Amino acid sequence: MPARTLGNLPVEQTSFVGRRRELSEARRQLSTSRLVTCTGPGGVGKTRLALRIGAQCQRAFPDGVWLVELAGLNEGELIADAVADTFGLSDHRADPTGRLAEYLQDKHLLLVLDNCEHLVDACAVLLTKLLTAAPRLHILATSRQLLRMEGEQLLPLAPLTVFPSDGAGGAGERFASEAVTLFADRAAAAAPSFRLTGENLAEVHAICRRLDGIPLAIELAAVRCRGLGPTEILAHLDDAFALLTSERRGGDPRHRTLETAMAGSHRLCSPTEQRMWARLSMFADDFGLDAVEAVCSGDGIDRSEVFDLVVGLADKSIVIRVDGSYGRQARFRQLVTVRQYGARELASSGEELAVRERHLGYYRALVDRGENAYFHACEIAWFTELRREHRNLRSVLEFCLADPARAPVALDIVARLQFYWFACGLLREGGLWSRRALAAAPQPSAVRAHALVACAYLLEFCGEYDAVASMLDEACVLAGQFGDPATIAQADWCRALRAIYLGDAPSALTLLNRAMVGFRAASDMAGVFRTLIMHGIAAFTVAPDEGRVSAEQARALVELAGAGWSKCIVLRLLGRYRLADGALQETAALFEEALSLAWQTYDLRAIGRCVEVLGWCASGDGRHERAALLWGAADTLRRFVGAEPSYPHISKLFVQYERITRDALTEHGFEAALARGKAMSPAEVVEFTLEKAAPSHEKATAAQLTRRETEIAELVGQGLTNKEIAARLVIAQRTAEGHVERILDKLGFRSRVQIAAWIKGGADDA
Template sequence: MTSFVGRRRETAQAVRLVRRARLVTLTGVAGVGKTRLALRVAAQVREAFPDGVWLVELAALTEDKLLAPTLADVMGIQDRQGQRSAMDVLADYLEDKQLLLVLDNCEHLLDSCAVLAGELLRVAPGVRVLATSRQVLGVAGEYLLEVPPLSVPDPEQSMTTRSVARHEAVRLFTERAALARPGFAVDAHNRATIVRICRRLDGIPLAIELAALRVRALPVTEILAGLDDHLGFLAVGNRIAVPRLQALRATIDWSFALCSPLEQQLWARASVFAGGFDLQAAEAVCSGQGIAREDVFELVAALVDKSVLPRTRDDTDPVARYRMLEAIRQYGEEQLAASGQQTATRARHRDHYRWLVTWAEQEWLGPNEQAWFATLRREHPNVRATLEFCLTEPGQARAGLEITAALFHYWVRSGTHTEGRYWLDQALELDPEPSPQRAKALWTGSWLALLQADMATGLSLLEQGRALAHQLGDEPTLAHTTLGFGVAAFFQNDLDRAVPLLEDALAHHQTLDDPTGVWLALISLTLTTAALGNPDRAADFGEECLALCDSRGAYPSTTYPLWALSFAKWLSGDRQQATRLIRDGLPATQQFDDRWALAHNLETLAWITEADGRHTRAARLLGAAHTIWRTTGTLPCGPRFFVPFHDHCKHHIRAALGDDQFTAAFQHGTRFTPDQAIDYALEETSEQVIRPF
């Protein structure tokens, strides 16, 4: 959002290193500009990586165990299988990729980042890593580039305005000051003072930017005096040993001192947010204990003006969002801890995001489900922070159960099953007492386990959930556990047992007026009855599910019943109708970036296309599905019931085309992005269809 100043030498060095070395770490003190340099370098080398450059921001992540799942989430790799670690899923996906990973802010997860980088570089020869960290990772083969402060002129040497302005620190100060006060420029009257400011701040970009913004209200001589006061205080107190960190600390201290008492309180309280927040969240979390809710907007606006809370740009989000730089957030965290209000503020943070996920849960299978999904995606770091509080603060584990279980549909549709299970496992262990929250968490965990093909855990949790539901008289949990047992039977190919369980669950959910439970049961019954050879009954279930989605305005949720209906039509021999249904449902997969649904649609369309005699096109579709399956961490055609169809299709295409043509077409499809795969599946083909009479 602001210009990139200087760093030509460091940029050129880093670009050369990234092109030559597998792992490059940019090191340096806080605020020196490691992240900005890494992004600059990544942009310059992007063309060298056919599979892209991926930025993984780690500042808001506090759990080591979520490092690999977070990286997988950034890259759109949805671990549906669950039998392997997130690291194994990543390794499998990346083994033939040529891409650059930018791991930003590794210092607080140093050991985990080192293990992850080392393992991925070992198994994926086409992957390179560019890391930023205040400390080296310590991985074999790591190349280091220390990011120095910006160049500052020597005040002892004779200076002209032109020679002073050539130095990076002065240029940065001047450009940022001009943003704060249009028309500001370095001249013969202020150049010596500006040089002293930049030297006082040791050329640290973040400190210089904060100081430059003061020209809006102060002349440069007073800015220098303010810095002298704070740096002198730090030198006497010896609070920070590293001089350059003293300079940054002094600048932030001074910025804090220039805030009003209420602005200082809001700065401190806003430090509990992770990954950004909006005004509604600020009003809920930062008000109280001396700050009126109606005053929060003005206080936020004041901190925006002071560049404590930069507003972030997101063209897809109509709501303004704010995000502190990490050094400023950590400073606020210190102030909050010293105030004695940290626990109370984090409790309000928990309450706000508990309200948000509970509201989102009610919006699934409705006209606003896509908007709420996008909201949860944006707020994922804050949800993590909330769950961490619940599972580390004594007496809060039950709230953790409630929040994690309410996110069931989000965990499933975002492909973050593994993370959902991680939080659920911890919360279930910490709060073993019987409760409705525990009952719901048990069936939620069972579903996540089943969808990852972890049958033993899934069935165990279902048994526990059913027993607790009987004990509590919890009818919703009984309905969901019955449904879970039916889905487990289908996954195990026990179709005769699956159908009555699913029918019982459907009736139960209908009695409870639970539309999402009905939706799940109808999709499962469509697939199961089709597999049993009853296409008419399957069609009835599928049409009923589509009617439910239509009545509730839930367009994105139509993708599953449309695919299930297509599968039923395919089994009955109606390939034309099966194709139409898939084409109707494919665009909806983009609404949630649902890779599992997309893979099923592409896979089934490949079977249909092969049966129509379009073998090259079918091979490309299989290749596209193969790539998507790999991002889900699932078997190459989903649940084992579908394996024979996949193998039959692949065998017939290879027989028709020959090994070389099949491989070429298949590899062509593997290079499609998800959007390209959808476009290819939707377009009308001009390939000639040859069918024997």
């Protein structure tokens, strides 16, 4: 069985051409240095080379090769968060750098940090700390500028070879040129009828020489073979060079060459396609068609034209379809250099502000939908959509905070994202944006009161209790001034949470009773639910009977609402009470269901707690190897989020289980199982846990499913969402959702993960 490959490198979509010397030199440098920086002008192929180096070096790094893309990030303070997010680490601590250093200290891996040039100083500070803390960490950075760090090895990247010059050498040498090979490969991919021949070789060679061997420029030119021959392409390039030479003087000749290639592609686009290219540069990351229709239509582009325009730009390689996205739900992205060119065109067009306003309007509406999505059936779907749009949300906040007049909009956005920050493990980043918005919009308002409570909520989980107290005091004054009793109730709830953390359950119960009155008066059922949950937690040791009643009431509310993420919270609370009672089978059922829900939002803290408790249940049932493995996995998950062991009051009662399991397995067997669990990724842990919990194949058989249900079950097994299944099968999303629900019901499963595990098991049996 081949060794498991760790990392997140994307699959190469096109062939890799040339660069043998650079690949060899990069491997040599990585063997002698822990920091290698690949430098060169835009479009020269730094990212592509780095990805190929990473792929070739995977065997040398047992803990994987991991890519972090920084192009869409403009805040140096968030680099550590971006790296942590790559590893799946949730930012529950105030210092993500410390958590990263702790996580990486025993890892032997390669970190590929792409597009560092605009954040050089911040990158250097972070990487210095990580390299010091993690002795087996290696870093491959790409940047137009040097990082200027101690021990940095440089890998300068020149354009592809274009030889010989005019009048020198023969056709054989020209055929061997890396640049010509790249052009021929990409041209054949764009126009299958294209062949490099003796008749067109001279023109192709002239194109590559005219473009100075810059890969991106050559690829953009090669795509034009769909409609033009090499002679025509060369003529267009000559026109573009003449235009640019007359308009711009000085600067790096290679940069002017890339601009020429961009300008050539730009001129071959229709005027409407040119406007669309410029407007698409507004997106900080990949984007969907719904967003494009909202942001890029208007002022000369009708919504009905958007799809065809995006497809047309994709045909010209101006936009790239994101791998794995299809149909109406397809997502697209632009290469960094292409987006930068479009941004410059947009800035000179006079349309930039209008497009930015539409971009803001679209993402503000997405955030606003959370007011109806939170504590409702579409809760998890909303969190998932926001997570996919996270970089665009950052861009919106940056835009608002850059203008004092728009700062109140940023304040409103961060306040409405309160539960998104928490559910998706973005506590530190949410606190950072909230503090910036509060500082930028200090004027008294009801929105400020709401934002103060939301920020305090996030900071409590980071342990910043002093800051929390002053924020809540100000929030209550403002809420009283503007007649907002729900915000006052939320402030009391936050104070109760602080009391629980500090071990003062009686004070917490008093505050929660007051909060409950406020939430009921405001008809805020989500607030009532949260208060019941917190009451169940606070009463666990001082009034358990009352706590059980609160937990059951919370369960009734969440079942009525159909809110998946919120249901995960109440299931874990009920599980704590069943666990304290010694009802291990009931406990396991509750935590298995909670685990499947927590996985849908990648809530690692909740996943870790579920896995730990399920280990206790396995030990109590005599499944000792499984118990030790789950405890090992839970320990790794705690390191991911920087959390303490789950439920300390209960865990004291289960010390005996660890002792019994150690004795049953012997010390060597226990440590071996523990180590296997620690080596598992979060996805592997969830699959292992729920697969073992799923019904056997004898109870769940394919015969129970219709042909369509079997087809959809297989797509679920491939990891497709309901939206993606609907697009693939050309059916309504509601129809796909109905099929999935019937599959779960027929097979007796509780989660999509169990369907995937069942499909895999059936394939293995076959």
